[in-house]
Amino acid sequence: MASEQHEALGISHVTIDGIEGKLARVELPDGTTQDWRLSSLPKGIKEGDVIRIDVQGGDMDIEIDHEETDRRLALGQRQLNRLNAQAPEGDLDQ
Numbered sequence: 001m002a003s004e005q006h007e008a009l010g011i012s013h014v015t016i017d018g019i020e021g022k023l024a025r026v027e028l029p030d031g032t033t034q035d036w037r038l039s040s041l042p043k044g045i046k047e048g049d050v051i052r053i054d055v056q057g058g059d060m061d062i063e064i065d066h067e068e069t070d071r072r073l074a075l076g077q078r079q080l081n082r083l084n085a086q087a088p089e090g091d092l093d094q
Contacts, residue, residue, distance in 0.1 A: 010056075013068060016041075016049045026051070048073060 014026040023035045024045065041051060042064050050072060052065035 011052060011054045013065060014051050014053065015072070016045050016047055016051065018047055019045070 012029050014028055017025040017027045017033055019025075019038065022038050024038050024041055025033050026036050027033050038045075042062060045051070045064060048069065050065045050068040052061075052063055052068065054061040
């Protein structure tokens with residue numbers, strides 16, 4: 001029986017890289033991207049959201065992981081601040 005072949009796959013995260021029309025480009029844990037139908041994702045997602053996917057025994061739970069989204073946004077901001085601190089002073093357009 002097919003359900004007997006399912007294993008507990010556990011929890012993984014994907015990041016919403018962009019939304020266009022009825023599709024969302026998601027970044028998978030291995031860094032590759034795929035286009036997923038918006039209808040297969042939680043309502044109200046936006047670019048940058050982290051989606052938590054929990055697969056256990058053939059059942060799948062999918063939701064926006066607000067804590068992980070906030071953590072990654074803060075990490076990205078810290079990295080940006082470090083880069084800006086290393087930039088030469090003055091107007092880059094000159």
